[in-house]
Amino acid sequence: MARQAPPRHRRSNDPEGVRRRVIDAAYAAFSTQGYHSTSVHDLKREAGATGGALAHHFATKKDLGLAVIRDRVAAAVEETWIRPVLAASTAAEGIQAAFASIIADLEGRGAVSGCPLNNLAIELARHDDDFRVLIDAVFVRWREAIAGKLKADLSAGAAIDLDPEAFAVLVVASYSGAMAMSKAKQDTEPLRVCAEQLAEVMRRRIPAAGR
Template sequence: MTTRSVPARKRTNDPEGLRQRLVEAAHVAFQLKGYHGAGIHELKHAAGTTGGALAHHFPTKKALGLAVLRDRVAAAVERAWIAPVRAAPTAAAGIAAAFAGIIAELKRAGEVTGCPLNNLAIELARHDAAFRTEIEAVFLRWRRAIAEKLRQDLEAGLIAGLQPDAFATFVVASYSGAMTMAKVSQSTVPLELCAAELAKILEDARRPAGPPADTAGRGSPQRRPRR
């Protein structure tokens, strides 16, 4: 226990806290202005720190960008998509919940800054191999979570006639593209339209009542096999 009666502290060393502030500031700035559009000076000013601290925690801008991807963007996808899908009773409910949550948040914010993963993906996928790998991993986890839920629904006999992996990719693609248009039009309408379309498709894939499917049994689904 050091003498804590020192009159006034000039500085408080808080490496983890400052690191978080830097990553958060970068996350926000990248989301608003893009990776190349946001300058280092702006980032350290927003985080309330200086060049020395930034260099200590992140030697290069690339290191900071990777931290944003790993810590914030991956977490955002987890929070907005993976968790709702996993928690929902069905894939259809989970997808609807994810869309609804994001739309509600956008309306509350009053502006559309776009999907953080897509924003960085388009700007950095071809720019650097490390970024590309990291981004691809997040996309993969995202698709996997949806596909897994779809597989559960299929095995439970709740839906029929679709391939989990292909449809999961389709869902992510529809959402991503809708968010891009939402960003351009600064409106949630594209997201609402796409959510409705996906809901219709999943409704059509639903089985009538749903007696647990005889998984290995006869190959004839009860309703409209989608070829």
């Protein structure tokens, strides 16, 4: 009964590290397989964490999901969309840069898993209102960043003949939808076509950009 395990190696408590590994594994799994299709057992395996450790950091799977959205999904939108848009000299160039970067990245790997935010939005928005509110906030931030850049271009003297807020909705929507279609086709073609269509619209309605 009292089987005493040999003191194999010293255990080192690493709360931040464990939390990070778990959340990384969850972000990867939720983004590719979905929230409900990922079991906590899978996450324990991937993160190399035990049930006790996981329960200590996240009381429930839902808590983990909320943390993934807050800490990883929001950051991914920030990194892949908002940063390129703000860094570019114009909104139009930033939007094209974001599309191009994501398309190139997708073609680097073999599969199209879709936009993490959009995936979770569709799977969880109606399932739980806490998820919904968090996800919606990321969408709002995304839209506002693009609209803000368009307004900045306009203040800088660009002849922009479109409504910044409304056009930002079109950009985010067409990107999300194109990604869903690319996921169904397992081919980046819809994304490439969409990027070109948005480029064409902007070319016509922002006649002479900053250059």
